[in-house]
Amino acid sequence: MLPGNVTVGEEEEEYAEDCPELVPIEAKTTEAEEKPGLGVKIPVTIITGYLGAGKTTLLNYILTEQHCKRIAVILNEFGEGSAVEKSLAVSQGGELYEEWLELGNGCLCCSVKDSGLRAIENLMQKKGKFDYILLETTGLADPGAVASMFWVDADLGSEIYLDGIITVVDSKYGLKLLDAAHLTEEKPDGLINEASRQVALADMILINKTDLISEEELNKLRTTIRSINGLGNILETQRSRVDLSNVLDLHAFDGLSGISLQKKLQHVSAVPHLDQSILTVTFEVPGNAKEESLNVFIQNLLWEKNVRNKEERCMEVIRLKGLVSLKDKPQQVILQGVHELYDLEETPLSWKENSERTNRLVLIGRNLDKDILRQLFITTVLETEEPWTSADPICP
Ligand SMILES: Nc1nc2c(ncn2[C@@H]2O[C@H](COP(=O)(O)OP(=O)(O)OP(=O)(O)O)[C@@H](O)[C@H]2O)c(=O)[nH]1
Ligand SMILES: [Zn+2]
DSSP: OOGGGSOHHHHHHHHHHHOOSOOOHHHHHHHHHHOGGGGSOEEEEEEEESTTSSHHHHHHHHHHSOOOOOEEEEEEOOOHHHHHHHHHHHHSSOOOTTOEEEOTTSOEEEOOOSOTHHHHHHHHTTTTSOSEEEEEEOTTOOHHHHHHHHHHOHHHHTTEEEEEEEEEEEHHHHHHHHHHHHHOTTSOTTOOOHHHHHHHTOSEEEEEOGGGSOHHHHHHHHHHHHHHOSSSEEEEOSTTOOOGGGTSSOOTTSGGGHHHHHHHHHTOOOOOOOSSSOEEEEEEEESOBOHHHHHHHHHIIIIIOOBBOTTSOBOEEEEEEEEEOBTTOSEEEEEEEETTEEEEEEEEEEOOTTSOOEEEEEEEEESOOHHHHHHHHHHHTBTTSOOOOTTSOBOO
């Protein structure tokens, strides 16, 4: 069964019942190879977060928890020193780097030194030996770039799918880092502080190391994070300990998340923001979108970056999610964007007859102006409205 066919909670319960405590890896492999559903796509969860936030701690925690998944791990890293340190951290027994090793709970670990695509391609040659991939990025990585790989590479896209992006925030330094990002506004457009970018892209944000800060500091950090990303879930953790259903099988990027996404989009908190830092805006407009015009709208935002706010600054979208109603399509369509890549995918959900069709968008980024975006959507994307006029706020 596809993991997405049941809710995570149910799935956990199901597993808890029929999962033996120790499964020899050989037996499991044979079983998997015989399964007709081997063509099933493997989920990938990206674990990101600034240097030292607790990513590897989270990895180790997931690997040692009972979850009945065979998990492969990729460490997407560069520096030599930390590579050794991390392979030790993951293997916990000091086994050879790039070796496969099995843990008691059936996890398969493979630490891969190559960054990017090659690591995953190599890993996929071992297909059938694992059913989940965890990918830890370096603390300085832009998770958007990593996430994008899965969309660009068509071959890979047929074998794996991006399940979600988890961002671990270091409580102690998080506030400093994120505030610093607010203060460095004079950076040229596009150079957004990596720490806030990692928060902006997250489907789940773990505020980790809460043992190191006061309640007051924690509240402040939570507010800051919420103001950057109004869509992702936030949890507070120590030693990155978190119920696995909160980090695995999120289906944050695919059609299966249609139902929960719809609910979620209704509850996005758009905290008012006075400065120019990253923020979340959301709007909803009833009607049907013309697919071609919707593409132009998105491309202007993500590719051309030529949509301006009231201060004449160009808007920069880092993350985009939405549920839209496309003209002539009975199904609800989900819109996903990370950086310059985006995707429109039909969900299994149909619009109910006689009920209003609507379009709900959430954008996370910089210089975003909700009213302008909404108006632009109404005038350029909806089927009933007048065509675009030259007075629209497009940068030269
Ligand atoms: N006090 C405290 N320390 C923690 C907690 N979680 C992790 N640490 C420690 O923080 C340090 C960094 O944790 P890692 O998991 O290696 O962090 P990382 O994000 O993987 O680090 P890099 O890969 O180097 O960027 C380790 O010494 C952990 O033991 C926590 O909740 N509280
Ligand atoms: Zn690490």
